Amino acid sequence: MNAIDDGELCIWGLGLIGYSLAGVLARAGRRCVVMDVDLERVARLNRGERSFHHLPHLPDDFGPEVRRGALRATSDVNEVLTLDHSVHIVCVPTESRGVIDPSALTDVVTRLAEGARARPLYLIIESTIAPVWLDSVVHRVFGDAGLQRGVDYHVGVSPRRDWLTDRERTMASTPKVIGGESPEIVSLMRRMYEAVCDEVYEAPDARHAAMVKVVENYFRYRDILMACELGVMLPDFDVAAVLRLASTKWNMDLYHPSFGIGGYCVPLAKDYLGTEPGARGAVTDSERIEKDLFSAVRHMIWQHGTIGRAAVLGVAYVSDMKIHTRSPSLQLIRDLRERGVEVYAHDPLYSAAEIQSITGAPTLRFPEDLIRCDTVILMVGHTDYLTLGDAKLRASLPDPVRIFDNQGVWSRKEFGAGTHYLEVGGRNFFPQSESPDTGSSPPACGSATPE
Numbered sequence: 001m002n003a004i005d006d007g008e009l010c011i012w013g014l015g016l017i018g019y020s021l022a023g024v025l026a027r028a029g030r031r032c033v034v035m036d037v038d039l040e041r042v043a044r045l046n047r048g049e050r051s052f053h054h055l056p057h058l059p060d061d062f063g064p065e066v067r068r069g070a071l072r073a074t075s076d077v078n079e080v081l082t083l084d085h086s087v088h089i090v091c092v093p094t095e096s097r098g099v100i101d102p103s104a105l106t107d108v109v110t111r112l113a114e115g116a117r118a119r120p121l122y123l124i125i126e127s128t129i130a131p132v133w134l135d136s137v138v139h140r141v142f143g144d145a146g147l148q149r150g151v152d153y154h155v156g157v158s159p160r161r162d163w164l165t166d167r168e169r170t171m172a173s174t175p176k177v178i179g180g181e182s183p184e185i186v187s188l189m190r191r192m193y194e195a196v197c198d199e200v201y202e203a204p205d206a207r208h209a210a211m212v213k214v215v216e217n218y219f220r221y222r223d224i225l226m227a228c229e230l231g232v233m234l235p236d237f238d239v240a241a242v243l244r245l246a247s248t249k250w251n252m253d254l255y256h257p258s259f260g261i262g263g264y265c266v267p268l269a270k271d272y273l274g275t276e277p278g279a280r281g282a283v284t285d286s287e288r289i290e291k292d293l294f295s296a297v298r299h300m301i302w303q304h305g306t307i308g309r310a311a312v313l314g315v316a317y318v319s320d321m322k323i324h325t326r327s328p329s330l331q332l333i334r335d336l337r338e339r340g341v342e343v344y345a346h347d348p349l350y351s352a353a354e355i356q357s358i359t360g361a362p363t364l365r366f367p368e369d370l371i372r373c374d375t376v377i378l379m380v381g382h383t384d385y386l387t388l389g390d391a392k393l394r395a396s397l398p399d400p401v402r403i404f405d406n407q408g409v410w411s412r413k414e415f416g417a418g419t420h421y422l423e424v425g426g427r428n429f430f431p432q433s434e435s436p437d438t439g440s441s442p443p444a445c446g447s448a449t450p451e
Contacts, residue, residue, distance in 0.1 A: 009192075021160075030195075033074055041073070086119075156188075177213075224266070227256060232293070348384040373398070
């Protein structure tokens, strides 16, 4: 084994991506150090604990790797700029305040260009990036520091595609895409990832590997929009049921009409893609379509009667993850409050103080306080909501009550006679006489070709 394969790997960023990658590599026999400026996260990992609290259902625990010395964290950048650290893997955020932002990537590359002593350096990017950032950030910074591309440093990209809170979509079981700018880094990446991934596929180069993640997210973004469009266009159909049945075909994924798209990656896919000159028009079109479409879907709530007091269940954008970036719940709560509704928010992953700070709405006890609300809006399928028994739920609801279910989480529950249950995109959600006008005809969703 050569020095590169035997040396300690440096992972930049102690979020989910960095933590899980370092842990999996350490479990496979590599020594890993994670560099992060968050002192609390660093201390937690070095105690053998998970570095964050926002993913309570994360299946992997890398305490054993910490205790046997294969995994550690540091906030001292000088510890990872030594001659012994030639391989650096970037797992830092590339969005900020809801927009794409290469600042953290720029910071890491600048620290390496100005301070790293190892030559050559091997830089592998797992963060989602716009392919143009390879030239405008990575090579520009290294070049300004006097480092020669392909000699003093090598660059590769291997975007993350797994969903580590799901045991069916782990790093091992999800095919890995790699792409590099030199045979040396491609060979290094293949050796490293084949130890922890069942399948490794090679892209033509680093730019193409970066574009793979952008396109994957863009497809998902457009397909989610299309699911909502179908609900608007077909008010006399249970579109949610149609989509569930359609997804039983081998080449059809499941999508559900909803109040919006949340998270770091999918809503921003159009923005990463829009950094390419030929795709810029698609960004403007998609922004207009998304804004008009989801505004129309939220508007449907008011077509089912007035609302006095509403409970919004779920601040996070997805189930069992304490992440509310671009969560549709936030805009929905703003809409309700602007219309004079007395809104209460609940999320089992957030404290009352956090909910008040994030949404401006007070919280409530779940399910006991639902009895005080004439409307319940279930946004995400947290385990606490999924596992609530039918009898307890019925006993906690007033009579009458309206329930709007964003994802069909409670579609199989048995409610009392006074409960009016409406699944977003389901039967009777869109009153036929009130089909919303989303503006001019949108481009066909699901297409990979910008229009």
